Amino acid sequence: MEKLIIALSACGLVLLVVYLIVPDFKPFFAFAAKWLGGFAALIALDVVAELWVFELLGWAGTSKNDWFFMLWWVLVLGWFVKGLTQARLMIVTARLS
Secondary structure, three states, rough: EEEEHHHHHHHHHHHHHHHHHHOOOOHHHHHHHHHHHHHHHHHHHHHHHHHHHHHHOOOOOOHHHHHHHHHHHHHHHHHHHHHHHHHHHHHHHHHHH
C-alpha cells in the first residue's frame, strides 16, 4: 500500500506543478493521461504478481521474490524520471512561447 501512496503522490505533485505553469491544457492532459496510465499499469503488474503469481509459485513472504520488487522499483523510478523530463520540456516550451 505504501508503494501506491509514494508513486501516486510523487506523480500528483509533478502534475500539479505542470498544470499550474503550462497555459495550454490539451498537451498537458495528453501527457497526464499517458503518465498516469503508465503508473496504473505498473501498479497492476505489482498487484497481479503479489496476489496470484507469487502465491502459485509459493514465493509469498519469502526472499525469492526480492528480484521482482527491485526490478519493479527500477521501472517505477525510470517511468517517473521519464515523466519528469517530459514535464520539464513542457514547462520550458511554455515559457518560451
